[in-house]
Amino acid sequence: MLTYYLKIAFAGFRRNMALSLLTVLTVAIGIGGAMSTFTIYHVMSGDPIPGKSGKLFVPQFDSIGPQAREKTDEPPDLLSYRDVLALMRAPAGEQHAAMYPTRMTVTPPNPSLSQLAVSARATQPAFFRMFDTPFQSGAPWSDAEEAARARVVVLSARTAERLFSNQDAVGKTVTLNGQDYRVAGVLKPWNPTPRFYDLSGDALAQSEGVYLPFATAIDRQMDSNGHTECDVAPAPGAGWQGMLNSNCVWLQYWVQLPDAAAVTRYNAFLSQYATEQQRSGRFSWLPMTRLRDVRQWMRYKQVIPNELRVVVLLGFGFLLVCMVNAVGLMLARLNGRTADLGVRRALGATKGDILIQCVIEAAFVGLLGGLAGLSLTVAGAAAERAIVAQSLARITHIDNMLVLITLTLAVASTICAGLYPAWRASRTPPAMQLRAR
DSSP states (O other): OOHHHHHHHHHHHHHHHHHHHHHHHHHHHHHHHHHHHHHHHHHHTSSTTTTTTTEEEEEEOOOOOOTTSSTTTTTOOOOOHHHHHHHHOOOOOSSSEEEEEEEEEEEEESSTTTOOEEEEEEEEEHHHHTTTOOEEEEOOOOOHHHTTTTEEEEEEEHHHHHHTTTSTTOOEEEETEEEEEEEEEEOOOOOOOSSSTOOSOOOTTOSSSEEEHHHHHHHHHHSSSSBBSSSSOOOOOOHHHEEEEEEEEEEEEEEEEOSHHHHHHHHHHHHHHHHHHHTTSOOOOOEEEEEHHHHHHHHHHTTTHHHHHHHHHHHHHHHHHHHHHHHHHHHHHHHHHHHHHHHHTTTTTOOHHHHHHHHHHHHHHEEEEEOOOOHHHHHHHHHHHSSHHHHHHHHOOOOHHHHHHHHHHHHHHHHHHHHHHHHHHHHHHHHHHHHOO
């Protein structure tokens, strides 16, 4: 039966080609406009680490007070070194990773190549396990190497390619900031979008080129390349040790908790720790802690800005306008086919049969409009890549899910737009339809 209705839909489309193509074009423009704005939102709103986003948490603790922090009703996003040490010693938590961003100067093994500056991340071995980073070769450094402050690194795929071309970099030596480090592993291309594990800067920035042990970076006094907040700045001349002993917050910290009971225990531990710090006289303000998982952390950090939401709403508002115009065009198409519909009614077709026929015709038009709209969306994405920042251009692409959403939206919206014309066509008495012949 469906095949029969599709044949009728195709015949009806050809019978009034000009009006049919105009309807398809209207749907295509609306879909293209809406989906072009939705492309970036679709990537930004996705789960960056499916299956684990509800198990990875950012603990927050207020060590600098309401006068120093950016948001008076929230603890700072980062932690001080002394608090990170306390959290690392705590029994709560399945795995944890302290980290901070820094920059390093790389001297290529090939003397004909000039030095290059790369972004780096000082972190712990659990980072790679917690965030499911894929390895091309080798492995992370061990916990023993972390404790020994070993000079080992993990390279990103692009950094390894730049330094060693097609050779396997594992086991080779790379010179960073004038010191030799052994390459323990090389990652496969890995760029989670957004970069959920570090939202202190550009959420769309590429992942780092070099990863090294947290303890090694601290021991070698590598400055943070990120944000720092202090209640009282370290005394002049206090140096690196003064920074480590201060309440200044500059370190990121993630913990993996396997279930709801573990989350409850860790929350209780955080509250208890904050209360103990206040009672010890470290600070006078009320203790404040938070514990957020990946999705909550992304919402808190407003990864999707309100401006982007407004643009998406405007895009779908434009689609609505196009669908209203499509209603008028479909009414005009059906008015031109009253005689055909009258003959079907006279031959025994019910109102429901006519309604189904018209709805399937609308779905057919919607599918054609969706395919044309997909082409416009691809063109729109290409135009966006040409004018937006490089970090945005990297994620402005059409994936299989977006194709499915585009086609589904086109068919569904066109069916909705075609319901009223279909209902009117099914309710018109056969005598009036035949008289039009």
